[in-house]
Amino acid sequence: xxxxxxxxxxxxxxxxxxxxxxxxxxxxxxxxxxxxxxxxxxxxxxxxxxxxxxxxxxxxxxxxxxxxxxxxxxxxxxxxxxxxxxxxxxxxxxxxxxxxxxxxxxxxxxxxxxxxxxxxxxxxxxxxxxxxxxxxxxxxxxxxxxxxxxxxxxxxxxxxxxxxxxxxxxxxxxxxxxxxxxxxxxxxxxxxxxxxxxxxxxxxxxxxxxxxxxxxxxxxxxxxxxxxxx
Numbered sequence: 001x002x003x004x005x006x007x008x009x010x011x012x013x014x015x016x017x018x019x020x021x022x023x024x025x026x027x028x029x030x031x032x033x034x035x036x037x038x039x040x041x042x043x044x045x046x047x048x049x050x051x052x053x054x055x056x057x058x059x060x061x062x063x064x065x066x067x068x069x070x071x072x073x074x075x076x077x078x079x080x081x082x083x084x085x086x087x088x089x090x091x092x093x094x095x096x097x098x099x100x101x102x103x104x105x106x107x108x109x110x111x112x113x114x115x116x117x118x119x120x121x122x123x124x125x126x127x128x129x130x131x132x133x134x135x136x137x138x139x140x141x142x143x144x145x146x147x148x149x150x151x152x153x154x155x156x157x158x159x160x161x162x163x164x165x166x167x168x169x170x171x172x173x174x175x176x177x178x179x180x181x182x183x184x185x186x187x188x189x190x191x192x193x194x195x196x197x198x199x200x201x202x203x204x205x206x207x208x209x210x211x212x213x214x215x216x217x218x219x220x221x222x223x224x225x226x227x228x229x230x
Contacts, residue, residue: 016031016033016051016054016055016058016059017047017050017051017054017055017058018054018058019058020058020059020061020062022062022066025066026062026063026066026068027068027069028068028069028070028071028186029059029060029062029063029066029068029069029070029071030071030073030186031055031056031059031060031070031071031072031073031111032073033051033055033059034048034051034052034055034073034104034107034108035047035048035051035104036075036104037140037143037144037145038101038104038144038145039142039143039144040144041101041103041104042100042101042103045100045103046103048103048104048107049103049106049107051107052104052106052107052108052110052111053107053110053111053114056072056110056111056114056115057114060114060115060118060124060126063118063124063126064118064122064124068125069125069126069127069186070115070118070124070125070126070127071126071127071128071129071182071185071186072111072112072115072126072127072128072129073129073131073182074108074111074112074128074129074130074131074193075104075105075108075130075131076130076131076132076133076195076197077101077104077105077108078093078095078105078108078109078112078130078193079091079093079094079095080093080094080095080096080105081094081095081096082094086171086199087195088195089130089192089193089194089195093109095109112128112193115128116128116191116192119191125191126191127185127186127188127190127191127194128191128192128193128194129181129182129185129193129194129196130193130194130195130196130197131178131196131197132171132173132195132196132197132198133145133146133170133171133172133173133197133198134172134173134174134175134178134197135147135172135173135174135175136174136175136176137175146170147172149161171197171198171199171200172198173196173197173198177198178196178197181196182196
């Protein structure tokens, strides 16, 4: 499907876990395909693992065949439930590989390993970004992550859902800052995984407003990180 406004831009639907075929020259392969919300990857555990494994293999194969630069969207979830904060790239993480959330964590960890293998063995020009918590326009209200959840429940007059004791913390990065970080990394000579997020402005569910909203406390889903900060 081509756009009349952007004649050089073409949209093609496909499943990267099965096969990727792009006619003509390719300069960049950006592999962002994966469920990323807990709501999605807990519903699609097998597909999440397949896109991290088979999808990454196929995308790397395309980059190798076309002599293109390859870019992998990974995640801060590679660190699991980290024992240090903030997390630096040399930290190997603290991950439960068989917990419910392990399908996403391990899919991305495998994808990183496959990407580095293609870089070292086939000399593919690869780049890996570990994306931390990001927010911005057009997030789904039923996304399952903290900010859209809170906005939806606040607008609906519902109690805010707080998992555990509310002491978990996150640092949030605005989407335009993330995109700039991704572009700069893609244009760089860095091949090892690189964190992109907000190293400051760490916030928790209890906040600092001086009062607490009515909350619906729930048990933490398996292996939810207590603190993620890039």
